[in-house]
Amino acid sequence: MSSKVSLLVSVALFLLLAHAPTPSVSVTCSPTELSPCLNAILYGSAPSGQCCGKLREQQPCLCQYARNPSYSGFVHSNNARKVSGTCGVPMPNC
Template structure:
């Protein structure tokens, strides 16, 4: 992915992540998932001990609220998100099973 094509993606992600979602559990901060964005967008697997996997494990209890959020959910349904989740030994929940 070229630098020029990353800029619009980063702008969109920043705008979406700045929005406050009152329904998210305390401690949930989707901005912490930024180290995973390039892996998701390029559909590449990070190393299991990467910063991406570390923050993903830390935000694991928040994934239901993220996947149900119309701003974040589409990114978590991308093929790259499944690649990242698998590499990090995390399961991205199905929104229909989240309570």
Template sequence: MKFTGAICIAFVLIFVSSLARTNAVVEEGTNGVCVPGELKPCIPAVQTGSKPTTECCGVLKKQQSCLCGYIKDPRFGQYVKSKYAHMVLSTCGVPYPKC
């Protein structure tokens, strides 16, 4: 069980590192640009299931139309599909996308 937790933490660290190194832009959304790196404030809540910050909720609302693109992207899909991501979206009042 502890080994699985270590693997999960390793994946999260790799994900955070990849966001820090990239300015990945997905052409979608209402503003025309989706920037996954802007979701960094949500990582603790998605990782642990803790209450999302106001900043996290603000970013999720701003990028709500980007979520389907993130789900379809192999680099980000597993995080948006996680059980904690569902809880974070719900807490922030952002409906889970129907893609």
């Protein structure tokens, strides 16, 4: 009997932990973090793995960059769309 109770408790704990909210990670929005993507965005070269990693990391900031007149041209460029597609990061709909 105790093994059944132990199993039920284990399953219940597993289910509780599996559905627990994950802590959110704070991202510092800094366009300079996307410098590994500069050649790909400016010249259409293939994005590096580092570029894709930084793009994923900065994804929550892309709308902020798109609204900034200094960066909006880069965010909305054809090459930026290609980079985001290659990296598997959807372009924001802001």
